Amino acid sequence: MNSLYEAVIGLEVHAQLLTETKIFCGCSTNFGNPPNTNVCLVCLGHPGALPVLNQKVVEFAVKMGLATDCTINRNSIFARKNYFYPDLPKGYQISQFEKPICEFGKLVVVKNDGSMKEIQIKRIHMEEDAGKSIHDQEETTLIDINRCGTPLLEIVSEPDMNSAEEAYLYLSKLRQIITYLGICDGNMEEGSFRCDANVSVRLKGESQLGTKAEIKNMNSFRNVEKAIEFEIKRQIEILEDGGKIIQQTLLWNAEQNIALPMRSKEEAHDYRYFPDPDLMPVEVDEIWKSEIEKKIPELPDTRCKRFIEQFNLPNYDAGILTSSKELADYFEKVTEVTTDYKSASNWIMTEVLKVLSEGKIGISQFIISPVNLGNLIVLINNKTISIKIAKEVFLEMLKSNQEPDTIIKDKNLLQISDTTEIETIIDKVITANPKDVQEFLSGKEKVIGFFVGQVMKESKGKANPQIVNELLKKKLSQQK
């Protein structure tokens, strides 16, 4: 970035809530049902239908508010946002405008250089999602109302971020919190966690904000970062050329890696918000609030700190292990089997995460149970198997989903600690390699590595390497 300028970024995040039913009717929120099957007279907007608020949505909103240090407004009101669109059967969206349920929150992100940054959350409000227009038929638009009325939280940040990195970290943190709370699956690719960015630039030291552009349609974390970088660069170039930024909405095109303006008639709405007369103000009293507060699980920052203290892990390990609730849960289940926390952490951070990223799956789909992984570590630590064998067993566990004990028995992988048996192998190796014995005897002690390798190979990796080492030294010295 041109160092004379600074970027100012605010994010609006829409998170689809994991309630069983829609926000204002009893229809299922199940994803993937045939079009227009999760509908009723309320979400179809039939004459005379009235919305009835799903209390679970309020509970989820309050959870998110509390988890991000928001003030929970005792009374909040629903408002109608009026606009015509085919996927909006009522001609208005029920949202919150003047009095949202949560305000004045914040969260802290740790930047790559280790510095911390606090980002203010302006408001969190509840609203209903729209349906989907499907334009894939020639000349015809098909409408699917299934998604219409699915509960959303809109989380609006203050324009507190100054780089694409900060925006990325803020978004990741929000996603981490919301998935820890279990109120949203955080899936950007499938659209259940969506993000729009407001971006402007100004000369450093300037107190007034520049004209902003809004970027939409960034359906992955990587795209958010790329789109913001693109937009910052675009705006600086315009200013450098003596031009002016126009306020507009841009759509991110992930194939071409550019943001293009929306057609002008799709914007410039006057939404004519006003309080929805069909719904009473939402009241969250102290009793309800504290009941909800009790249901909030341990949040990522707290859990990370606890992992460092309780399991004596490096910051880096704790950060990665607590990046998702499921991974942290997995780790903790492993520690119920073995107290070798660092080994547990190492196994998860290397072997397990490698399998997950190669298979593009989440820990919930990972085949090896935490108990079996824990047992594998125990078997290493009590010298039943070597680390090398353990890695073989791990691969076999991935394939057959059997317990490590069973695999070791079936495949005869038990470590050989019987000295007579090992001595026999050593004798054989020594006899077969007289030259190397001579080298050893002439003082080249490094050659011992070669002998260890040969013995391990001969024992198919099962010989206890420590014993091999001791016996080899003894036997080779006896050759003098």
Added chain:
Amino acid sequence: MLQYKNHFQKLELLRANKLSLKKNVQDFLTSIAKSKNLNAFNFVFEDCLDNAEIIQKKIITGEAGKLAGMVIAIKDVLSIKDKPLTCSSKILGNFNSIYTATAVQKLINQDAIIIGKTNCDEFAMGSSNENSAFGPVLNPHDNSKVPGGSSGGSAVSVAAKLCDAALGTDTGGSIRQPAAFCGVFGLKPTYGKVSRFGLTAYGSSFDTIGPFSNSVEDTALILEVISGKDEKDSTSAESEKINYSNSLTTDKKFKIGIPKEFFGAGLNQEINVAIHNILNKLKSEGHEIIDVSLPLSEYSIPTYYILATAEASSNLARYDGAHFGFRSKDTPNLKELYTNSRTEGFGKEVKRRIMLGTYVLSAGYYDAYYNKAQKVRRLLKESYDKVFKNVEIILTPTTPTTAFNLGEKSNDPLEMYLTDIYTTSANLVGIPGMNIPVGFDNKKMPIGMQLMANQFNEIAILQLGKVISEL
């Protein structure tokens, strides 16, 4: 002529087999057919005859509900499963409801017989029932006069004895004003007393459902059946359950407030005289008549028309030709589909109110109109609260004039809006109000008087209404 004056008498006749319900229903159907010129009904349910014999049997065996055999017409803005719901608009010309409104379902549950759906002003917007895609409704007392609106068809069906009772809706006076013009009882309950579920929304924070009938007894009975909290309507309220129909007789002496603002220059002299005659009789019966003041009354019409149209502009957005109802044949693109469907589907008054409501909610005008009107609404509520500390009933004329001629005010919307001058306050404040017929003017047109009481105090209105109807 009907052999009974109210439903209790009808039930006795039915129970004693002195009246055949089937014949009774058939007679109503015949009367409806003969009175086709009044244009009171949009749809008549001939098949309601099928229920008559079953219900009469239930009455005789004592298994029947409270409204057993009461023949009721429903304003065509209320949903009835598998029946047309047009709101007297072309835009819903081909629409059938897929469910039944709570209020209607409660009538059916008590064995009432639903005889048809009544004509009204389009989407309940109007004061003369001239804004209907089905054409105007005529006043049975003089066919050159309007019946009032918007529930004109419901008022006429009861006044012309085409049924025992009817449901109407009242957003700014749409029950009380046509009741006054047609000479029947019409009650607008407290906002929230009756579930709005299934009522096609016009002004959601004002809309109420209430009965038309020829007696205080039947009015009370229907109110008792249709009221109550409904899970499907968040704005419906739990209120004290009163058996209204059994609580009508009382020796109580009422404190009755007469607001001077309702008896000003615009009030027709004959109406003024008729009401003062009643007041004198009440005084002589020992009721206390107290002068009160409601100084904000002059703002009720503008306040009502700002807020109700704002809500309407949003409530009527769903009629866009995309999802259900009428769609223009001329739809080259989405914008034209919306524009042409709405241009062709809505009538003039509905369009006027949508535009008015859209305007008052627009950026830059919201504070000056919508917000200011909300403030006036709150102040008005406070002024009524204050008056209700001293009196239990507020007594006023229902309308400034008796029924006017068809076409007389059609070209002057403001003049038309002023016919609601005495009724809109009750909607702004959310309190109940009832029209009581109190005689006729020199042209034999009915004169109406309005009783209002504090929220959920319908019983006071009904009790005093009974006193007045027996004076």
